Amino acid sequence: MHILPLFGLIIDTNLIKTIRPILSEKNLVAAKKQYGALIQLFEQSEAPLFSLRDRLCAALRLAIGQGALAPLQRLPSSRLLAADLGISRITVEAAYGQIEAEGYITRHVGKGTFVSVGAAIAAMPKVSSKAKTLNNHARYSEANPPVVLSARGAAIIATGGCKEPLTPLPFAAGSPDLRVFPLKLWRQLTNKSLRLKGEKLLGYGDPQGYLPLREAIAGYLQQSRGVACHAAQIVVTTSSQQSLQLLATLLIDNGDPLWLEEPGYLGARNAFTSAGATIHAVPVDPQGMNLDANLPIPRLIYLTPSHQYPTGVSMSLSRRIAMLEYARFNQSWIIEDDYDSELHYDGRPLPAMQGLDHHQRVIYVGTFSKVLFPSLRLAYMVLPPSLVEPIIQLRTVYDGHSAQLMQAVTAEFIQQGHFAAHLRYMRQLYQRRRDHLLEQINDKLGSWVDPLPTAGGLQLAVKLPSGQEAELTRQAHRFGVITPPLSPLYLSAQDITDTPRDGWLLGFSALTPPEITAAVDRLALMQQHLGHDK
Template sequence: MAEKLLRYGDPQGYLPLREAIAGHVSQTRGVNCDARQVVVLTSSQQALQLIATLLLDAGDRVWMEEPGYAGARNAFVSAGAQLIPVAVDDAGLAPSPGLPTPRLIYLTPSHHYPTGVALSLERRLALLALAQRQQTWIVEDDYDSEFHYDGQPMPAMQGLDRHGNVLYLGTFSKALFPSLRLAYLVLPPALVDAFVTARTVYDGHCAQLAQATTAEFIRQGHFAAHIRYMRQLYRSRRDCLQQQIQRHWVHFAVPQPTPGGLQLCVWLPTGQEADLSRQAQQAGAIAPGLAELYASPSNRRDGWLLGFCCPDPGGNQ
């Protein structure tokens, strides 16, 4: 067994890890899959690049949340796709009537990046119906769904999909640590062979030892216990950050309520993001702006994206 881990691995991923992932997402997220649909990759970005390469032709339309994840936007642009920014409100992606039909829709429905809002069930069902009618792919990026703090999280869209339109993307970078370099796709069965073949060309496979260690960590129940502990810790840090904003920044900062995630979106007065960011930096705070998360400058709204995973709530506030 140990000797096999030192050899070249399966491009689709180490089978015990694929089985562990399938069991985990089925139990915790309502994903409908087995290990044959799981492809283990090095990162979410690699997954997005594969998706863009295999599913998009130049000129294909892609709906993207506005604001949204720049890494996904860059992957789709590199494939020559035409990006269509779609506004997000308190119920998630809000397509306006008359939008051109997309070839692909990219979503972060559990906790929208960066605002943290959840996509409503009504809109999930409407998007799935559109995908069925128009033969549109939906990429469900569930990047931090383990960290939901208020109420019960809504199950994954993939579990509602009855027609093989949803590609489900997950990562261990948030739940464990980024240098592990493990992410995964749960694919419709019809796409598995093409993705495995393409992945073979990219880099062959992920590190065998990392995959085997992670599989055993999940199998023995340590991953679930770790998530339970970290969920409580991150909830307390989110609450602490919100309290500090209300105490010190209430005159200019408005936090976006979020039921989960690993960062807090804070809205700022129009035209003051750059100046306030400089002041925050001078005070020793890391307060990245939201500008790069908008595809269209005309849609831009000033704000910060504040992470709360690392600071100690009992430390320097």
């Protein structure tokens, strides 16, 4: 017998060797059969990743979770398990103590150590990334049942969502040119807001929106868009999409009829579909949506009257008046999405439809994402007085309020005149880019690409040869050009408009003239490759 002093203790190094002979061969076989899986799991774990104690804890959890150690089954004593594993009894005691604290086992003096009732269920979620060393993660994943969504959740997922491109590649639609944004000025205004109102702006905000920003928006809309409003009617949101989602939640019940432009904005269709609306596609012609008295009376009518998305047409004055009268008579709500009316290039745009409404049936929606920058996450609604308080209450259930700091900076940007100056510059810049794109298309793609008239906006709709949209889109992608197709913006199965479904929506605002030229040249090369002739 060899005796070693260790931290003041006398340890018999031959003690482990004397334990096994106490058991008969028959009892030894029975014991190994009972907890042999535990020994195997311990031996298979990777020593460099764990201490001996952690390895044993993981093996015990896993053996209980897999059912190798059944509820109420007696475990070997710490002395016996230490002998089988070739580790110290102190390590086993530490491991037993840990998993007892976690509820996997119970220990009774004079009786032994037992697996707890229900411990197998508790063990499974405990399997972490370490369990891959014990080869059990995949088995647990396979046993996981599929997720069951609500009917509304499934409807939202089925729409495909609303995804914007992260980078403005040619010709991804809908992005402003961030390279020309006055970032230095914006930084100065941000620092000023933090210096003067920092603590207040870091706290919770008004769910209706930062009052100075609402006042600035009201003044701008009155002067530039002819909107009849004041700050108390405005609610600031994070995006026009959130505005539509709030309105759909507040005003739509399952099965309610809703009129949507055909073709129309996919984000609006998603918002209203998720709310359970029954959508009726209403044709758009050169004068805008054509009112159809044969359709069911709608709860909501969604319009982009100043610059129809995606065709680019403006709703005529006579159509606007007829639509307002129809909504008044039938107590329908009209949502006027004025998403990019600030970017009008040819002549002056018609004033907002909301300014013609004398019966409080129009809800006006706008956004700063297109005229400032997308990550600002600020938009707004101008509501009839009867809807203001309900929308504010609903907003508190969603995200509470928009970021106060960005609201304060945007208010300063507008009030100091920088917003108007920035818009003037953007109009000039984007008009030149639109004109350049039209010239390039007419010169190089005129035999098979036909642009639709557009007086403004960030993108240009073009028609393609009938039945070739999908193939041409795929080929354009091969040549390094993104060409968002028009056909997904149609809801009905049959073509009910004068505008062919096959086409592209080409974004030009974020591209310089050389970038536009290079992209059109690639499309022309594709044309030669495919052998298209007029």
